[in-house]
Amino acid sequence: MPEEAARARTTYAEVTDEDAVAGIIATYRDEPGNLLPVMLDINRHFNWLPRPALEHISDELKVPLTEILRVASFYNAFSLTPRGKNIINVCLGTGCFVKGSPRLLERLERKLGIRHGETTEDMAFTLEVVRCIGCCALAPAIRVGEATYGRVNPDQVSKIIDSYIETASL
Amino acid sequence: MKIANLEQLKEIKARGLRLTYPDKIKIMVGMATCGISAGADKVYAALSQRIAELGLDVVLTKTGCIGFCQREPLVDVIYPKQVRLTYQAMTSESATALVDALKEGRIYESQTLCRIDQEDFLVEGVVRPYANPHPPELPPEFPRYEDLPFFSKQVKISLRNCGFINPESIEEYIARGGYQALCKAVAEMTPEAVIAEVKASGLRGRGGAGFPTGLKWEFCRNAPGELKYVICNADEGDPGAFMDRGILEGDPHAVVEGMAIGAYAMGAREGYVYCRAEYPLAIDHLKTAISQAEGLGLLGEKIFGSDFSFTLKIREGAGAFVCGEETALIASIEGRVGEPRPRPPFPAQSGLWGKPTTINNVKTWSHIAPIVARGADWYASFGSGNSKGTTVFSLVGKVNNSGLVEVPLGITLREMIYDLGGGIIGDRAIKAVQTGGPSGGCIPEEFLDTPVDYDSLAALGSIMGSGGMIVMDEKDCMVDIAKYFLDFTRDESCGKCTPCREGTLRLMEMLEAITEGRGQEGDIDKLIKMSGLIKKTSLCGLGATAPNPVLTTIKYFRDEYEAHIRDHKCPAKVCKPLITFRVLEDKCNGCQLCRLRCPVEAVLGTKKEPHQIIQEKCIKCGACYDGCKFDAVVVD
Numbered sequence: 001m002p003e004e005a006a007r008a009r010t011t012y013a014e015v016t017d018e019d020a021v022a023g024i025i026a027t028y029r030d031e032p033g034n035l036l037p038v039m040l041d042i043n044r045h046f047n048w049l050p051r052p053a054l055e056h057i058s059d060e061l062k063v064p065l066t067e068i069l070r071v072a073s074f075y076n077a078f079s080l081t082p083r084g085k086n087i088i089n090v091c092l093g094t095g096c097f098v099k100g101s102p103r104l105l106e107r108l109e110r111k112l113g114i115r116h117g118e119t120t121e122d123m124a125f126t127l128e129v130v131r132c133i134g135c136c137a138l139a140p141a142i143r144v145g146e147a148t149y150g151r152v153n154p155d156q157v158s159k160i161i162d163s164y165i166e167t168a169s170l
Numbered sequence: 171m172k173i174a175n176l177e178q179l180k181e182i183k184a185r186g187l188r189l190t191y192p193d194k195i196k197i198m199v200g201m202a203t204c205g206i207s208a209g210a211d212k213v214y215a216a217l218s219q220r221i222a223e224l225g226l227d228v229v230l231t232k233t234g235c236i237g238f239c240q241r242e243p244l245v246d247v248i249y250p251k252q253v254r255l256t257y258q259a260m261t262s263e264s265a266t267a268l269v270d271a272l273k274e275g276r277i278y279e280s281q282t283l284c285r286i287d288q289e290d291f292l293v294e295g296v297v298r299p300y301a302n303p304h305p306p307e308l309p310p311e312f313p314r315y316e317d318l319p320f321f322s323k324q325v326k327i328s329l330r331n332c333g334f335i336n337p338e339s340i341e342e343y344i345a346r347g348g349y350q351a352l353c354k355a356v357a358e359m360t361p362e363a364v365i366a367e368v369k370a371s372g373l374r375g376r377g378g379a380g381f382p383t384g385l386k387w388e389f390c391r392n393a394p395g396e397l398k399y400v401i402c403n404a405d406e407g408d409p410g411a412f413m414d415r416g417i418l419e420g421d422p423h424a425v426v427e428g429m430a431i432g433a434y435a436m437g438a439r440e441g442y443v444y445c446r447a448e449y450p451l452a453i454d455h456l457k458t459a460i461s462q463a464e465g466l467g468l469l470g471e472k473i474f475g476s477d478f479s480f481t482l483k484i485r486e487g488a489g490a491f492v493c494g495e496e497t498a499l500i501a502s503i504e505g506r507v508g509e510p511r512p513r514p515p516f517p518a519q520s521g522l523w524g525k526p527t528t529i530n531n532v533k534t535w536s537h538i539a540p541i542v543a544r545g546a547d548w549y550a551s552f553g554s555g556n557s558k559g560t561t562v563f564s565l566v567g568k569v570n571n572s573g574l575v576e577v578p579l580g581i582t583l584r585e586m587i588y589d590l591g592g593g594i595i596g597d598r599a600i601k602a603v604q605t606g607g608p609s610g611g612c613i614p615e616e617f618l619d620t621p622v623d624y625d626s627l628a629a630l631g632s633i634m635g636s637g638g639m640i641v642m643d644e645k646d647c648m649v650d651i652a653k654y655f656l657d658f659t660r661d662e663s664c665g666k667c668t669p670c671r672e673g674t675l676r677l678m679e680m681l682e683a684i685t686e687g688r689g690q691e692g693d694i695d696k697l698i699k700m701s702g703l704i705k706k707t708s709l710c711g712l713g714a715t716a717p718n719p720v721l722t723t724i725k726y727f728r729d730e731y732e733a734h735i736r737d738h739k740c741p742a743k744v745c746k747p748l749i750t751f752r753v754l755e756d757k758c759n760g761c762q763l764c765r766l767r768c769p770v771e772a773v774l775g776t777k778k779e780p781h782q783i784i785q786e787k788c789i790k791c792g793a794c795y796d797g798c799k800f801d802a803v804v805v806d
């Protein structure tokens with residue numbers, strides 16, 4: 001692809017970002033099929049996939065950028081836009097669905113003033129839906145960052161979110 | 171140290187037994203994902219703190235899911251030489267009280283779920299009693315584990331160690347007979363003999379399609395090529411199922427050992443576990459298990475001093491349901507977009523990087539060690555007809571006891587729901603049970619006496635699937651459920667073939683119209699016709715089974731569809747555009763709760779006066795209905 005070769009790399013927002021990405025790529029350098037593990041780790045590191053990182057991967061792993069973008073949009077785990085500090089996942093798996101999780105989602109959307117898939121303006125929260133986090137026996141479940149909450153009722157949602165707002169402002 | 175033979179394995183076993191059953195009191199906290207989300211981490215912290223405060227000499231450890239997730243947080247105490255007691259619904263306070271009782275030399279008697287007098291060492295076929303010589307005097311109301319309906323009908327083969335060992339300790343796995351089957355296979359059996367045993371056991375794949383496992387292995391063994399792969403499918407895409415998570419979190423070595431045996435049988439040197447990224451704890455425990463097995467030489471070069479070598483790696487999924495399909499999964503491991511491809515060639519001929527590959531589900535792998543250790547006849551003595559052995563279900567939804575259960579195939583749906591599940595929450599009427607996830611169907615009450623096996627569920631238009639079992643009651647709308655699944659499959663369709671991509675979208679739109687009161691005469695026939703077309707012409711199983719939820723709900727709940735279409739009514743009162751909330755004047759005492767709870771100020775009223783809902787403002791969130799303590803809010 002000629003335009004690939006001619007492309008100049010977009011610069012990273014922070015100098016340290018480049019090292020972080022280089023480190024991740026180095027970890028998997030000799031693994032066959034390393035594109036996904038590299039992208040997952042980068043996605044985790046930044047909470048999304050910044051453009052310079054994608055170009056960096058493309059150059060290092062010799063995978064065309066178009067292919068990387070295709071992979072990035074195919075898998076639900078990846079985000080091509082920046083996400084908030086706290087990622088809220090509302091489970092809409094069947095177990096949670098029949099136990100009323102759509103209501104939790106409605107509450108959260110109203111509380112945060114965003115729809116699912118969106119991020120609050122202050123970049124504090126991104127609201128997403130997930131199809132099962134394996135906590136079905138304690139449905140309905142939500143996950144905020146790494147913490148899972150089971151048997152959540154709509155009235156508790158506010159409290160859970162508030163506990164993150166408080167920690168955020170400390 | 172590297173274990174080179176059975177004697178050395180037994181040395182580790184002796185060490186493991188001392189760890190698993192120490193001379194002092196041992197407290198075990200169920201710390202699987204469910205447990206943690208119910209507060210097990212707080213209970214663990216409270217126990218640990220109180221133990222330190224009192225300077226108590228006890229062992230505190232973590233364990234996996236024993237299955238009774240409903241009663242989490244669960245804590246077990248082994249009173250040495252006496253009994254093991256399981257405590258339910260523990261809190262930080264009760265954890266402190268528990269430690270205080272132990273300090274005083276008492277048996278803690280509150281919150282007991284059951285007593286366990288003995289443990290089955292399944293792989294070795296022996297029973298290990300706790301009591302020596304007699305169990306202690308305990309109040310008669312402490313039921314025995316095996317007398318609780320939730321446990322009594324279960325046979326735990328896949329789940330043999332879950333809730334009994336610390337999943338992060340290979341010694342504890344070995345203590346209960348772990349890696350003996352691998353030793354036996356490698357040292358005493360030819361690869362062909364292992365395959366023959368698996369074939370004779372009648373084991374069929376537990377990932378959905380139910381293909382005979384031994385046969386699949388034989389294809390792979392016989393495929394030409396030096397390099398072969400084994401893969402564990404831990405993508406667990408079925409939304410509402412967590413069997414594979416439970417096993418990987420609670421007993422990761424069961425999968426590692428099964429895969430090593432399979433690799434030996436098929437002549438593979440490398441393996442992958444493809445696990446969904448939504449299961450961080452499972453991945454973590456699996457990583458630990460792999461490095462421990464490597465440390466003891468149970469993975470790596472020259473296993474048990476033989477020529478057999480095997481390495482195992484983990485790959486994380488990136489959130490695409492279709493990647494559970496085997497050819498898509500392979501593409502994903504190779505670092506590509508996870509799109510299925512036509513079969514043949516089957517992975518057994520040309521799989522990962524074009525090499526012969528066998529993919530089995532987590533549960534399938536976890537059955538292998540016991541089959542090799544105890545023999546095919548033993549395994550086939552469970553189950554019925556064409557469906558041998560046991561399988562794990564995640565029993566969730568509107569049942570009283572939700573959790574993870576392992577049952578012999580052939581048990582009836584009714585037994586599952588009413589004996590194990592303890593019936594429906596609030597004694598409401600059951601409407602349907604959903605098996606097989608988005609590929610399965612909704613089975614109505616009249617068929618509850620159907621045995622749970624591959625053929626019987628298929629005959630009803632559903633499938634066994636991988637083990638999701640979701641119970642629905644009269645408050646669930648079957649059209650809404652069909653729409654829910656189609657929304658899922660439409661979302662997850664990889665888009666490669668038109669019937670699946672466009673067809674699921676069309677089905678979804680039609681169902682949406684029906685649930686919004688825009689349905690028309692003839693819609694049901696259109697749904698059926700479109701479903702048939704999608705089933706026939708889709709490339710992979712996702713499209714080919716996506717219409718099943720629609721077809722089964724039409725077949726068994728046609729009247730609900732008709733009510734939506736003809737009368738613009740949702741009998742279960744779920745579909746928002748078809749329902750209204752209103753206050754019954756004579757029942758309302760003006761407590762104001764609903765007015766305060768309403769998020770959009772749609773309730774008007776003053777204290778002690780009947781309230782009123784302004785329909786134009788109401789967004790039908792149901793908060794008023796849920797909140798009213800006087801049944802004054804009704805839906806119609």
Ligand SMILES: Cc1cc2nc3c(=O)[nH]c(=O)nc-3n(C[C@H](O)[C@H](O)[C@H](O)COP(=O)(O)O)c2cc1C
Binds near residue numbers: 375376494531
């Ligand atoms: C769309 C789709 C999703 C699937 N998801 C899974 C899954 O999450 N886990 C699984 O074990 N098998 C899944 N399967 C079945 C696999 O393709 C494959 O048959 C299975 O892993 C084989 O293992 P088994 O023989 O042990 O059942 C899926 C199939 C399809 C068509």
Ligand code: SF4
Binds near residue numbers: 663665666667709713
């Ligand atoms: S049936 Fe659907 S999911 Fe399967 S290959 Fe075709 S479009 Fe993709």
Ligand code: SF4
Binds near residue numbers: 757799801802
């Ligand atoms: S909560 Fe019930 S009783 Fe109280 S004001 Fe509302 S409708 Fe009336």
Ligand code: SF4
Binds near residue numbers: 790
């Ligand atoms: S259903 Fe919700 S929006 Fe409507 S009146 Fe009740 S609380 Fe308010």
Ligand code: FES
Binds near residue numbers: 134
């Ligand atoms: S359905 Fe929500 S955790 Fe499984």
Ligand code: FES
Binds near residue numbers: 236
């Ligand atoms: S997760 Fe603890 S019993 Fe199921």
